[in-house]
Amino acid sequence: MSALAEVLVPARLGRPFRWLLASSWVSNLGDGIALAAGPLLVASQTDSAFLVALAALLQRLPWLVFGLWAGALADRLDRRRVVMAANTARAAVVAALAVTIVTGHVDVTVVLVAMLLHGVAEVFADTTTSTLLPALVRKQDLGVGNHRVQAGQLTVNQLVGPPLGAFLFAAGAAWPFVAQLVCIALAVVLVARIAASPAPDGAPGLARRAPAEHTHVRRDVAEGLRWIAGHAPVRTLALVILVFNVTWAAAWSVLVLWSRDHLGMSEVGYGLLTTASAVGGIVGTALYGRIERRFSLATVMRVCLLLEVVTHLALALTTTGWLAIVIMAEFGAYAFVWGTVSNTVRQRAVPQRFQGRVSAVYLMCLFGGLVAGQALGGVIAEHWGLTAPFWFAFVGAGVTLALVWRQLAHIAHADADDETPPTGHAAEPADDAAR
Known part of the structure; x- marks a missing residue:
C-alpha cells in the first residue's frame, strides 16, 4: 500500500472499510451533482416560488414519515443488501427522470414526484449506510472512520459536486442526472464488495444474530x-x-x-x-x-x-x-x-x-x-x-x-x-x- 493510501485509509481499518468509504465518496459526488442540478431543473420548469420550495420539502418530508421504519428494517435485515436495494431504487428514479428530460416529457409534476420518490429511497439508503461503519471497524477507530467519511462528504458533496452539477446542467439538462446515475450504480457495486473481506479483529462485523422470535416492525x-x-x-x-x-x-x-x-x-x-x-x-x-x-x-x-x-x-x-x-x-x-x-x-x-x-x-x-x-x-x-x-x-x-x-x-x-x-x-x- 502506498504512503498516501495509508494516510487516507489506514490499513488497520480493514478492507471492508475501504469499500464502504469508496462507496460513500462516490455516492456523495452524485448527490453533490444533484444538489445544484435539482433546483436548476425545478426552476427551469416553473416560476412559482411555492413549487421551488415544495421541491426541497418533498426531499426532507420522507425522513419524518419513513425514518423509524427504515431504522427498524436496518436492524432486522441484511444491512448491506438493504443499502444496495435502496440505492438501486434511487438509481431507477434518477434514470426515469433522465429519460423524461431526454424525450421532452419532463414537467414540474414529474420532477416533484421524482424528488419525492428519490427522497423515500434515500431515507432507507442513508439510515442503513450509517449502521455499516460501526460494524466494520473497532470502537477505538470510529473517530478515524467517521473523519474519513465526513471529509469525503465535505469535499465531493459540497465543493466538487455542485459546481460540476451546474456545469453539466448548462451542457444539457439530462447530463447531471446521468452522471448521478453512474455514481449511484458504482456505489452499489462497491457496497457489494464489502462482504468479500472480513472485518478487522475486534470489529462486530456484518453478521447478525437471528431474532429469538418473530416480531412486527x-x-x-x-x-x-x-x-x-x-x-x-x-x-x-x-x-x-x-x-x-x-x-x-x-x-x-x-x-x-x-x-x-x-x-x-x-x-x-x-x-x-x-x-x-x-x-x-x-x-x-x-x-x-x-x-x-x-x-x-x-x-x-x-x-x-x-x-x-x-x-x-x-x-x-x-x-x-x-x-x-x-x-x-x-x-x-x-x-x-x-x-x-x-x-x-x-x-x-x-x-x-x-x-x-x-x-x-x-x-x-x-x-x-x-x-x-x-x-x-x-x-x-x-x-x-x-x-x-x-x-x-x-x-x-x-x-x-x-x-x-x-x-x-x-x-x-x-x-x-x-x-x-x-x-x-x-x-x-x-x-x-x-x-
Whole structure:
C-alpha cells in the first residue's frame, strides 16, 4: 500500500472499510451533482416560488414519515443488501427522470414526484449506510472512520459536486442526472464488495444474530424508542441535535436575505459565505486528528457547541461582509469536528442490534429540526427583522447548552454503559500520518 493510501485509509481499518468509504465518496459526488442540478431543473420548469420550495420539502418530508421504519428494517435485515436495494431504487428514479428530460416529457409534476420518490429511497439508503461503519471497524477507530467519511462528504458533496452539477446542467439538462446515475450504480457495486473481506479483529462485523422470535416492525420501532428513552446520554444527545438544528435552520433560512439586505453583499458575496464554510470545513478536516488525540471528547463537544452559540451572536451583531465571511469559515471548521465527534460518540454507545433504529431517530431529529427551524426563521424575520432569527438561535442554543453542559462528560463516555463491549485488540497507537 502506498504512503498516501495509508494516510487516507489506514490499513488497520480493514478492507471492508475501504469499500464502504469508496462507496460513500462516490455516492456523495452524485448527490453533490444533484444538489445544484435539482433546483436548476425545478426552476427551469416553473416560476412559482411555492413549487421551488415544495421541491426541497418533498426531499426532507420522507425522513419524518419513513425514518423509524427504515431504522427498524436496518436492524432486522441484511444491512448491506438493504443499502444496495435502496440505492438501486434511487438509481431507477434518477434514470426515469433522465429519460423524461431526454424525450421532452419532463414537467414540474414529474420532477416533484421524482424528488419525492428519490427522497423515500434515500431515507432507507442513508439510515442503513450509517449502521455499516460501526460494524466494520473497532470502537477505538470510529473517530478515524467517521473523519474519513465526513471529509469525503465535505469535499465531493459540497465543493466538487455542485459546481460540476451546474456545469453539466448548462451542457444539457439530462447530463447531471446521468452522471448521478453512474455514481449511484458504482456505489452499489462497491457496497457489494464489502462482504468479500472480513472485518478487522475486534470489529462486530456484518453478521447478525437471528431474532429469538418473530416480531412486527412496529414492535421493533417501539423497542428502539424505549431503548433511547431509557439511555440518558443517547437521549440527551438526540435532543441536543434536534434543538441545535432548529436554531441553526432558523438563522440560516434567511441567510441570503440577511447577507443582501442587512450586510449589503452582492450575489457573489453570498456565494463567498457558503464557500467560506466549506473552506473552514477543510481546515477542520486537517486539524481533526490532532484535536482527537489532544483533547477529551467531552471537551471537544463542549467547545463545538459553545462556538455554535458564539457564532449566532457574532452573526447577529456583525454589520460587515468580510467579518461574516470569517465567521462562516470558523463555523465550517467546528461544524465538521462536531459532526465527526457526535457520530462517533453515538456509534460507540449504541449496541449493534439498535444501530439502525437509533440512527433513524437521530436523522429524524436532524431533518425535523431543519424543517421546523426554516419555518420559524421565516416567521421571526417577517415580524422582527432579519437579525431576529440569529438572536433566537443564540438564545435557544445558549440555554440548551447551559442545561446539558454537565451532562456532556457522561454523554462523551456513554460507551462505558454498552452492555456488549467489543472484544479483541486494545486500542492501537496511531501516529500523525495514520490519523
